Amino acid sequence: MPLPAPRFGLGLRKPHYAEFLAGDVPVDFVEVISENFMVAGGRPRDILRQVRERHPVALHGVSLSVGSADGVDAEYLRRLRSLVDEIEPAFVSDHLCWTRFAGFQSHDLLPLPYTAATLAVVCAGVDATQNALGRQMLIENPSSYVSFAADEMSEWEFLREMVARTGCGLLLDVNNIYVSGQNHGFDPAAYLAAIPFEAVRQIHLAGHTSREIDGRGMLVDTHDQPVPDPVWRLFAEAIARAPHAWAMIERDDNIPALDALLAELDVARALAQTIDADQQVPA
């Protein structure tokens, strides 16, 4: 299996464009939001082309809607394919969620009931996407705030079955595991124990915010804070079990100077290195 080397990256966000264009930002890869670059031309496409000359790129989508009851959108896949063909990304990913139904677009990652019927819909969507792109998709575990009465399985059981049926890879977001675990009362350790780590190609790190909603504390996946300690602990566990996964920090709001994110990325590097050292068998 090709492609293991680069390991630590950042999301490419507007406040940092100039620095990424100017020179050697010490990252092994960058991740971009696919839809921001699914445009005909102009400055955004040009920036992405220039960044691509320096770094491997991962394309991360938010509008595939792999869980739409009315299926994935062929026109969307055609446009994504054209971006993939030009950029030749290391990975292409989107989320286990839905964002479109009957012409309505939510622009928010909406939850799916974990049932056999949903699994059939999602697997058909992943198959159609992988066929249209001619390559493997990575699917990311979402943060969620409600759960369904009809649920027949846990999220990790759903992911495991999806991987087995479609051959897709996983983008494991350890912050999302923590956020959903707090909101729904499951143990993140149990979640990680059940993940098929051989399928994990990317890992996301991010921060969240605590909010009082209907008299109850909930965590919301805001990507506007540094990575907190409990999320680092899950990362250490995840990177030990998927040592070749590419890891990156997602920061979409309250965006700090690039140096602050690079310092956080060094924490990720150090955690992974500790594990590398632990796993070395003395001669």
Next chain:
Amino acid sequence: MSLAAQQAAFGAWLHRADDTAIAPALADARGLAVYQNNYRGSLMACLAEAFPHTHAWLGDEGFEAAAARHIDAHPPSSFTLDAYPKGFVATLRATWPADPEVAELAMLEWHLSEAFVAADDRPLSPNDLAELDWDRAQLRLVASARLLHFASNAPAIWSALAHEADPPAAVVAETPTAFIVWRADFICCFRPASGAEAAVLPGLAEPRLFAELCEDLAGEHGPDEAVGLAGEMLARWMADGLVVAVIG
């Protein structure tokens, strides 16, 4: 409840804040508000980001009320949020029918943002002229170019706001004025179009021979003046980066 019914019900919650269909399908519905917040918040942010000068002209209260009404009436239907601002121009026109500068400011902002991501072109430059075969070479506008008509002085208001100067009072002219919006390299621009330009530019969305362009102008200006006029316009278009030569 089928997955399709559930997604329709979830959509009703986001769009109309109606949870009667979705709530019974949930084991724990308390987090529903998070989704409603995210949905409306991202649409509000999208409109505010797309129309900074319209926002400044109307003030927070007027802009936010109009944006909230627009979101109530128009759920998004494109995979990209970039497409969402387009319809807001019509909402503003309907909300302020006696103040055309409001919708026209928004129209200008919308077309500038369209030009920003329009397809790349290599515009015709004076250096290309020597090698151009005028019997075969057709001219067309660059993909980013649009001709817009304004009843008000919205372009002047836009320019003042963009330079953080005091905007002029809104004025409605007796006859509409035409402006060209386009992107030169990566810079979006606009300028007034002359009467002759306004007459021929719509035809240049599709490639045309230079001779045909002269014929179009001859009706209004006579054949002799038409050739000179066409030559002047071509020189200006090359300086602006507005036309592409297509060898048919």
